[in-house]
Amino acid sequence: MSAAVATDRSGTTTGEGTDALLAVADRVAGWARTGEDVEVYVARGDETDIRAYAGEVESLTSATSAGIGIRVVVDHRLGFAWAGSLDESVLQETLAEARDNATFATPDEHVQLAVPDGVAAVPVDLWDDGLASVPTTDKVALAVALEARARAADPRIRQVDHADYGDGSVEVALVSTTGIRSSSRKTSGYLSVSVIAGEGDASQTGGGFSVGRGFDGLDPDRATDDAVSRAVRMLGATKGPSARTTVVFDRRVASTLLSVVSSALSGEAVAKGRSFFAGRIGEQVGDAGLTLVDDPTDPRVYGAASYDAEGLACRRNVLIDAGVLRAFLYDTVSASRSGVTSTGSAVRGGFSGTPGPGCRALTLAPGPEGYDEDGVLAAVGEGLFVQSMTGVHSGVNPISGDFSVGAEGLMIRGGRLAEPVREITVASTLQRILQSLMAVGADVEWLPGIAAGQTLAVGDMQIGGL
Amino acid sequence: MIESPVLERVLSEALRHGGNFAEVFAEDRSTSSALLDDGRVEELSSGRERGAGIRVVSGETTGFAHTADLTESGLLRAAEAASAVARSGDGGTATVTVRPLGNAGGPDDGGGPSPLARASKGDTLELLRRADEAARDSGDSISQVQAGCGSSRRQVLIANSEGLLARDDQARTRFSVSCVATGDTGLQTGFESAARTLGFELFDEVSVEELAQLASRRALSKLSARPAPSGELPVVLAGGSGGILFHEACGHGLEADHIVKDASVYTGMVGQQVASPLVTLVDDGTVGSEWGTFAVDDEGRPAQRNVLIDKGILTDYLWDYLRARKEGRVSSGNGRRQTYQHLPMVRMTNTFLLPGNEDADEIVAQTPNGVYVAKLGGGQVNTTTGDFVFGTTEAYLIEGGKITEPLRDANLIGNGPEILKRIDAVATDFAMTPGTCGKDGQSVPVGCGQATMRLTGVTIGGTAE
Numbered sequence: 001m002s003a004a005v006a007t008d009r010s011g012t013t014t015g016e017g018t019d020a021l022l023a024v025a026d027r028v029a030g031w032a033r034t035g036e037d038v039e040v041y042v043a044r045g046d047e048t049d050i051r052a053y054a055g056e057v058e059s060l061t062s063a064t065s066a067g068i069g070i071r072v073v074v075d076h077r078l079g080f081a082w083a084g085s086l087d088e089s090v091l092q093e094t095l096a097e098a099r100d101n102a103t104f105a106t107p108d109e110h111v112q113l114a115v116p117d118g119v120a121a122v123p124v125d126l127w128d129d130g131l132a133s134v135p136t137t138d139k140v141a142l143a144v145a146l147e148a149r150a151r152a153a154d155p156r157i158r159q160v161d162h163a164d165y166g167d168g169s170v171e172v173a174l175v176s177t178t179g180i181r182s183s184s185r186k187t188s189g190y191l192s193v194s195v196i197a198g199e200g201d202a203s204q205t206g207g208g209f210s211v212g213r214g215f216d217g218l219d220p221d222r223a224t225d226d227a228v229s230r231a232v233r234m235l236g237a238t239k240g241p242s243a244r245t246t247v248v249f250d251r252r253v254a255s256t257l258l259s260v261v262s263s264a265l266s267g268e269a270v271a272k273g274r275s276f277f278a279g280r281i282g283e284q285v286g287d288a289g290l291t292l293v294d295d296p297t298d299p300r301v302y303g304a305a306s307y308d309a310e311g312l313a314c315r316r317n318v319l320i321d322a323g324v325l326r327a328f329l330y331d332t333v334s335a336s337r338s339g340v341t342s343t344g345s346a347v348r349g350g351f352s353g354t355p356g357p358g359c360r361a362l363t364l365a366p367g368p369e370g371y372d373e374d375g376v377l378a379a380v381g382e383g384l385f386v387q388s389m390t391g392v393h394s395g396v397n398p399i400s401g402d403f404s405v406g407a408e409g410l411m412i413r414g415g416r417l418a419e420p421v422r423e424i425t426v427a428s429t430l431q432r433i434l435q436s437l438m439a440v441g442a443d444v445e446w447l448p449g450i451a452a453g454q455t456l457a458v459g460d461m462q463i464g465g466l
Numbered sequence: 467m468i469e470s471p472v473l474e475r476v477l478s479e480a481l482r483h484g485g486n487f488a489e490v491f492a493e494d495r496s497t498s499s500a501l502l503d504d505g506r507v508e509e510l511s512s513g514r515e516r517g518a519g520i521r522v523v524s525g526e527t528t529g530f531a532h533t534a535d536l537t538e539s540g541l542l543r544a545a546e547a548a549s550a551v552a553r554s555g556d557g558g559t560a561t562v563t564v565r566p567l568g569n570a571g572g573p574d575d576g577g578g579p580s581p582l583a584r585a586s587k588g589d590t591l592e593l594l595r596r597a598d599e600a601a602r603d604s605g606d607s608i609s610q611v612q613a614g615c616g617s618s619r620r621q622v623l624i625a626n627s628e629g630l631l632a633r634d635d636q637a638r639t640r641f642s643v644s645c646v647a648t649g650d651t652g653l654q655t656g657f658e659s660a661a662r663t664l665g666f667e668l669f670d671e672v673s674v675e676e677l678a679q680l681a682s683r684r685a686l687s688k689l690s691a692r693p694a695p696s697g698e699l700p701v702v703l704a705g706g707s708g709g710i711l712f713h714e715a716c717g718h719g720l721e722a723d724h725i726v727k728d729a730s731v732y733t734g735m736v737g738q739q740v741a742s743p744l745v746t747l748v749d750d751g752t753v754g755s756e757w758g759t760f761a762v763d764d765e766g767r768p769a770q771r772n773v774l775i776d777k778g779i780l781t782d783y784l785w786d787y788l789r790a791r792k793e794g795r796v797s798s799g800n801g802r803r804q805t806y807q808h809l810p811m812v813r814m815t816n817t818f819l820l821p822g823n824e825d826a827d828e829i830v831a832q833t834p835n836g837v838y839v840a841k842l843g844g845g846q847v848n849t850t851t852g853d854f855v856f857g858t859t860e861a862y863l864i865e866g867g868k869i870t871e872p873l874r875d876a877n878l879i880g881n882g883p884e885i886l887k888r889i890d891a892v893a894t895d896f897a898m899t900p901g902t903c904g905k906d907g908q909s910v911p912v913g914c915g916q917a918t919m920r921l922t923g924v925t926i927g928g929t930a931e
Binding site for chain 1: 500503504506507508509510511512513514515516517525526527528529530531532533534547550551587588591609610646648652653654655688694696697698727728729731807809842843844845846847848850851853854855856857874875876877878879880881925926927928929930931
């Protein structure tokens with residue numbers, strides 16, 4: 001591959017991006033009529049995605065996208081409309097549609113746009129200037145090298161299911177007639193690889209990745225080593241026995257677990273009676289070793305941000321302190337509904353979504369022992385180490401707390417990883433998991449998503465197998 | 467959406483640097499949704515997205531670029547970007563002529579609002595209020611209700627360098643109700659939805675009150691539910707509880723992109739017995755107005771009926787253009803993509819088990835002990851190992867051939883090729899359910915269907931010892 005790729009760029013260009021987007025947002029907000037509040041969210045992004053297979057590029061995607069999301073509030077009624085374009089006629093149509101939608105909503109005194117609250121935003125630099133100048137040929141070479149490395153890593157690797165390079169940049173501007181005016185920009189890069197290991201008739205899979213703010217620092221060795229070791233150590237796995245035992249969650253799995261718990265900490269879920277945490281502020285909801293913080297102002301965190309999705313400053317929120325439930329996360333509307341103020345925790349899924357409260361950067365305070373994974377395994381002695389969970393969306397309910405997932409991993413014997421097991425279930429309730437937390441690793445890994453990875457040990461879980 | 471001469475020039479540009487295949491996929495999609503929550507109409511939302519994705523295939527390599535700019539210059543820029551994967555050299559002379567594809571062309575009226583937007587917003591809100599009321603009237607313990615209605619209209623145009631020109635105009639409408647019930651044991655949830663490839667006519671066929679009552683029944687019954695068992699037990703799946711079992715246990719594993727990479731347990735097994743003789747599994751994108759139905763797929767191929775497993779014998783896989791071409795055959799009409807911003811890949815449409823001869827009640831009566839699953843939620847599979855899970859959202863114990871106590875939600879886990887052999891009874895009460903299938907970051911609407919059936923043993927992931 002030596003061809004250079006011309007990027008598909010229409011309209012604004014990177015660099016002057018956020019100013020141009022602010023100008024668009026300012027203009028649309030300026031069309032607000034007397035008696036209505038208007039919030040304009042404008043975003044644009046570039047992406048490159050490359051998949052390598054058998055030493056070649058299987059696919060290469062390059063694209064630019066842009067869009068607008070408009071919220072209109074009239075007489076405490078909200079309407080929303082979005083469009084995947086910033087053409088002038090589209091902007092006007094979108095505002096008109098949002099305005100029309102507002103007339104159908106039920107008036108609700110809590111419905112309002114965010115108002116500046118005086119909290120200063122913590123600047124976090126999430127932009128890698130170098131990314132834009134990395135030639136596509138270098139990105140292709142990295143994807144191809146990743147695939148080659150995975151194939152050669154171990155004789156038992158039968159296949160590389162995918163080896164991907166991806167990067168992207170996103171710029172956002174947010175302007176409202178209630179005084180909000182913010183912009184942010186962010187770059188990201190990732191490598192992701194999934195391998196199939198085989199021995200005899202049996203095959204096992206493993207995945208690994210490396211993420212960063214750009215091209216530099218992406219580590220194909222790390223991604224490959226992780227994928228290969230996860231697949232190879234599962235070879236020979238059999239269906240494990242049913243048991244009630246201690247479960248150690250691998251860092252990645254623990255991150256998923258925390259993400260699920262976080263939906264029960266949403267102020268909106270709480271206000272609407274959709275959280276098992278509702279009404280329990282000040283109560284002991286977990287083991288004394290459980291301290292959970294959401295802090296998007298920490299620049300090391302994948303989900304770091306200066307501003308939330310309503311343009312308020314992101315801030316550090318302590319949610320659970322030594323097992324005691326201290327706070328929920330709020331956006332402007334859910335805060336008003338609960339008689340509190342926003343915690344700067346609005347999130348939204350791009351220009352086509354409306355804001356709601358959510359976590360960006362959860363971490364648990366590490367236990368005093370400073371354990372890494374081996375330390376947690378040694379402390380636990382006997383149990384099950386889970387390296388991947390399936391069925392999280394079908395088997396974990398953040399309203400009732402019921403928890404039942406498919407799992408694969410390795411038995412823990414004598415404080416070390418032993419034989420692999422698969423096709424088993426792990427069940428408990430989220431409430432009991434928090435109370436039965438036995439160890440929190442100090443091995444913090446800033447994983448993509450909304451929660452850091454740390455090895456966790458949880459007692460008294462039901463394993464379903466033979 | 468785009469005139470033929472423009473398409474021809476764009477496709478020619480796409481092949482200017484070489485390459486074997488080029489394609490323009492243009493899409494104009496309007497969506498609208500309304501949400502009633504906590505007793506209030508909280509949000510009406512409308513969206514519109516137009517754009518085109520251009521694909522160039524050169525040998526084993528695909529170049530792809532997408533743009534929201536549907537002018538000729540915008541399309542040409544995207545074509546140039548997509549063509550960069552083709553090695554420079556022998557290109558430069560490609561000329562392409564496109565022609566409409568038989569009867570699979572839909573009208574092109576330049577796009578327009580979604581079905582919901584064309585119906586009155588007031589009518590939609592009335593449906594939401596009726597659902598809310600019906601759910602709350604189902605029991606005093608119903609503490610929260612959310613009702614949502616969403617619809618989309620998706621006009622697509624596909625042209626490729628083999629001369630194909632196809633259009634489709636797809637309207638889809640979905641209505642869902644989620645309930646929370648509060649009791650001494652905490653909170654429980656219930657959900658039900660209806661979704662069809664239809665406009666507002668969906669509501670000629672579907673009663674929103676019935677959906678609401680089903681959702682609230684699920685939440686209420688679980689307030690007194692006991693923990694699900696853990697370990698292996700016989701399981702009876704109710705008709706229409708969710709053919710998600712087949713979607714996960716083998717559907718994904720029969721997608722040719724997994725097959726060609728030897729990343730499926732079903733690789734190389736065509737002609738072999740892979741399931742109980744009671745299993746005849748079909749994927750069919752042409753069925754009525756089911757959720758996974760369309761006229762042409764996202765590569766311009768007409769939807770068709772594909773028999774995947776015939777009386778237990780694996781007969782074929784599911785194919786898209788690229789994987790079929792590699793094998794010297796034609797696509798089975800299973801090339802789908804979420805939007806113009808995505809590359810197509812092999813996807814299911816409506817996947818279902820053909821009904822059997824037995825009586826559903828009799829199947830339960832002949833099961834001494836086990837679990838009766840009235841409704842399934844989602845699932846997930848690892849196609850390489852065949853291990854899959856699927857979750858229950860309404861389940862009961864079977865004791866002495868009778869359905870007895872309700873059980874709390876749990877996942878069931880199994881291995882595809884093993885589970886398919888453990889099907890020992892299939893009834894006549896066939897029904898389809900809508901779902902959303904996620905694969906490699908893309909979501910598409912699918913249908914699943916099956917009649918009441920029994921599995922001789924599945925591992926249930928409950929908390930009871």
